[in-house]
Amino acid sequence: MYKVVKRRQLADIITLLEVEAPEVAKKAQPGEFVIVRQNEESERIPLTIMDFNRDKGTITIVIQEVGYSSNLITRMQEGDSFVTFVGPLGQATEIENYGTVLCIGGGVGVAPVHPIARGLKEAGNKVISILGARTKDLLILEDEMRAVSDEVIITTDDGTYGMKGFVTHGIQSVLDQGIKVDAIWAIGPVVMMKSVANFTRPLGIKTIVSMNPVMVDGTGMCGACRLDVGGETKFACVDGPEFDGHKVDFDLAMKRSAFFKNEEAVAYGKVKC
Numbered sequence: 175m176y177k178v179v180k181r182r183q184l185a186d187i188i189t190l191l192e193v194e195a196p197e198v199a200k201k202a203q204p205g206e207f208v209i210v211r212q213n214e215e216s217e218r219i220p221l222t223i224m225d226f227n228r229d230k231g232t233i234t235i236v237i238q239e240v241g242y243s244s245n246l247i248t249r250m251q252e253g254d255s256f257v258t259f260v261g262p263l264g265q266a267t268e269i270e271n272y273g274t275v276l277c278i279g280g281g282v283g284v285a286p287v288h289p290i291a292r293g294l295k296e297a298g299n300k301v302i303s304i305l306g307a308r309t310k311d312l313l314i315l316e317d318e319m320r321a322v323s324d325e326v327i328i329t330t331d332d333g334t335y336g337m338k339g340f341v342t343h344g345i346q347s348v349l350d351q352g353i354k355v356d357a358i359w360a361i362g363p364v365v366m367m368k369s370v371a372n373f374t375r376p377l378g379i380k381t382i383v384s385m386n387p388v389m390v391d392g393t394g395m396c397g398a399c400r401l402d403v404g405g406e407t408k409f410a411c412v413d414g415p416e417f418d419g420h421k422v423d424f425d426l427a428m429k430r431s432a433f434f435k436n437e438e439a440v441a442y443g444k445v446k447c
C-alpha cells in the first residue's frame with residue numbers, strides 16, 4: 175500500500191499528494207509518470223510525476239478532478255493509501271544544456287513541468303517559465319516554479335493575474351525582447367500543446383510536448399495509448415510521454431480521448447451524488 179503523507183489543496187479542484195513509494199522515488203526522473211489506482215475497483219490513471227524525494231522515499235503527484243476516478247483520488251486524506259502505484263514509467267526528459275529554454279505549463283500541466291524546469295536549470299540552461307491558467311484562482315505552483323526558473327511569466331485567459339491571454343502570448347513576449355529561444359517544453363491541455371506547436375513550427379524552435387492519453391497496462395501491450403507521431407504509431411506509455419510537438423497528430427489524440435466520454439459521465443454522476 176502507498177500511503178499519502180502530505181496533502182495540499184492547490185486550487186478548488188486541484189490537489190497535491192505526496193505519496194510513500196520508495197522504490198519509485200529511487201529511480202524517478204523528470205518527464206516520467208506513474209500509474210495509480212485508488213482502490214481495487216477504480217480505473218488505472220497515468221499521472222506525470224511532479225516531484226520526487228529519494229531521501230524520504232516519496233513521489234509527489236498533482237491531480238485535477240475531471241471524473242470518477244480523479245474524484246476519488248482528490249478526496250484522499252493524509253494516511254489514506256493507493257492500492258496501486260506503479261512506476262516510474264516512460265522515457266525521461268532529455269536534459270542537456272540547450273541554452274535558453276521555455277518551460278510552459280497550462281493548468282494542471284504546471285506540475286509535470288516543474289521537475290523538467292529544475293533539471294534543465296541544473297544542467298545550466300537559462301529557464302524562462304510560462305504558467306497559464308484560465309483565471310487567477312486556478313494558477314498552481316507559482317512559488318515552486320519561481321524557485322527553479324530564471325524568470326516566470328504568468329498568463330490568464332481572463333486577465334485576473336499576469337498577462338491577459340494564452341501561453342502563446344507569453345512566448346511572443348519573450349521573442350519580442352529579442353531573446354533567442356533554443357527549446358521549449360509545453361505541457362497542458364492537448365489544445366494548448368497544439369497551439370504552442372503551431373506557433374513554434376514556422377519559427378523552427380524545437381518543441382517537446384507531454385501526451386497523457388487513456389492508458390491501461392502502461393507497458394506497450396494493450397495499444398490504448400497509441401498516438402500518431404510523424405505518420406508513425408507510437409505508444410505514449412513506452413515511447414513517450416514526451417514527443418516532438420511538431421509531429422504529433424493532436425486532432426486524432428483529442429478524438430481518441432473523447433471515446434469514453436459517455437461512460438465517464440455516467441460513472442462521475444454516481445460518485446458526485
Ligand code: FES
Binds near residue numbers: 395396399409
Ligand atoms: Fe497500453 Fe500504452 S497503455 S500500450
